[in-house]
């Protein structure tokens with residue numbers, strides 16, 4: 264159990280709120296477990312028609328907790344991180360996200376499995392896996408090029424630099440940019456709009472949108488998980504992660 268994830272099912276919408284703002288909603292093992300369980304419940308609960316993922320104004324998520332990466336690294340294709348990614352990628356019901364503030368790493372890759380994404384004007388999107396000595400996860404090496412084009416995906420994944428909300432919208436990573444203070448309310452309104460639709464038609468339509476790609480998504484996620492776990496154990500990643508904890512610049516010159 265963790266109070267860093269708040270879940271609430273109301274009016275056919277299952278809300279999943281990341282609630283660790285003092286660490287910019289960095290996601291711990293316990294938080295992945297709670298999110299995977301909430302998605303699992305949402306999948307089978309007939310009262311839930313839509314899932315909404317959000318943080319607080321100014322904070323979406325800074326991605327995987329980097330202390331956990333050192334102390335409790337994900338084990339390849341097992342464990343809570345992978346379970347969360349599998350659940351979100353396979354959920355039959357639509358997932359809406361409200362991005363407020365930074366969406367780092369899995370904060371951006373989870374959006375590739377969402378069906379509608381609202382961003383606040385101040386939102387920032389980055390996938391800095393390479394800078395951490397790591398590689399793409401969450402099937403982002405497949406889905407990001409499909410979403411934004413190969414060269415833009417390469418730019419995002421190889422440089423690891425953040426792009427703003429307007430550019431993310433222009434590139435097709437988000438549906439809509441609104442005032443920061445409005446993002447969560449607007450996403451909730453869109454979730455309610457979906458929840459008012461005929462549920463079987465909604466689920467079937469989502470399924471048809473994703474069905475052809477699903478085996479490739481699963482295979483890519485698995486392959487990435489294996490490489491990611493191997494890289495996490497590498498001297499490059501250890502240098503990058505300890506540099507973050509020591510609040511210094513990493514030095515890759517001797518690799």
Ligand code: COA
Nearest residue numbers: 285286287289325326327328329330365367368369391392
């Ligand atoms: N894991 C663990 N702790 C994290 C974290 C993460 N991913 N992201 C932020 N934090 C912690 C910081 O260490 C800091 O802790 P402290 O107050 O005890 O020093 C606190 O959260 C606030 O972060 P800070 O960096 O001061 O906020 P900011 O607004 O200046 O910057 C980010 C926000 C998200 C841009 C920045 O924190 C960042 O780059 N974090 C790392 C993101 C990352 O690499 N994620 C992994 C991707 S795979």
